């Protein structure tokens with residue numbers, strides 16, 4: 033269901049459902065290894081652009097602010113101006129100590145919404161919910177602080193937000209709560225491997241297509257073992273991933289590096305080496321992947337994403353898991369710490385959580401026949 037948004041932002045103070053780590057989130061500022069101020073294409077609405085241009089503050093700072101934001105050709109009221117990055121891709125207002133010159137000089141109130149709230153993503157349509165994006169390294173550090181399943185609690189929060197023009201009816205809101213609760217139960221059943229739980233999730237989503245009251249405990253949880261050829265699977269994966277070439281800079285860098293790992297090498301042996309090394313270095317990776325996926329699904333309102341069929345959202349989830357594992361396993365080959373793993377995953381999520389990546393991925397999964405249950409199970413398995 034598409035939810036229409038109004039153009040103006042209003043104060044929303046309410047009780048939000050938030051993941052357990054949310055209360056502990058504090059930006060790392062100058063200690064951040066991969067700051068969100070670097071390399072991100074940030075746009076701001078027209079009213080914020082004129083607010084910034086009308087600021088009265090220190091002449092030197094004002095000049096810098098004016099040069100930082102530039103109107104976009106054929107912009108819209110919502111996407112009116114963009115940040116003009118420095119030659120090394122940084123925001124010109126990002127200081128060497130990691131703090132923001134605009135924030136420091138003029139206060140939090142004048143920060144563009146995206147800078148003010150990132151990595152927080154508040155939602156007020158189906159439910160009042162807020163969480164932090166996996167693209168921020170601090171979010172992943174908090175997620176990986178313990179091995180417990182991600183839980184949710186409530187917290188009073190205040191946001192300036194665009195209110196939806198039309199809200200879903202009560203029936204859809206109840207459905208949203210019910211289905212998402214069941215999905216998190218499926219994905220956290222650690223009696224099964226994570227890829228098996230993802231297969232179970234596919235069966236659950238299929239079951240509710242015909243019976244909205246279908247229950248997880250009534251599903252067929254049997255898992256068929258498929259003989260898989262690493263070489264065959266990687267040929268399909270590489271063909272699919274080639275479609276991302278040059279599309280998303282940060283993801284393309286990671287995909288190139290992962291593929292280079294196999295250059296002129298035996299694919300099967302190299303895969304096994306990378307997998308064994310990854311299993312040893314990041315022993316708890318099943319748990320970390322589980323927590324990242326659930327946090328991302330919560331953030332995106334899965335499976336109620338706007339203009340995105342449920343079956344396609346599911347395919348995107350499967351593909352995301354496969355790609356994340358592939359990138360992590362291969363890029364961790366010469367790295368040894370959890371911080372390295374966090375840097376790799378948060379970089380991937382700068383694309384996964386903040387672009388049309390999942391819609392594109394769902395389309396590609398279909399093009400390469402990965403929507404077929406057996407093919408999907410094969411690629412998820414390794």
Ligand code: SF4
Nearest residue numbers: 059060064068168170
């Ligand atoms: S990525 Fe996260 S921790 Fe780093 S500067 Fe941005 S908000 Fe702060």
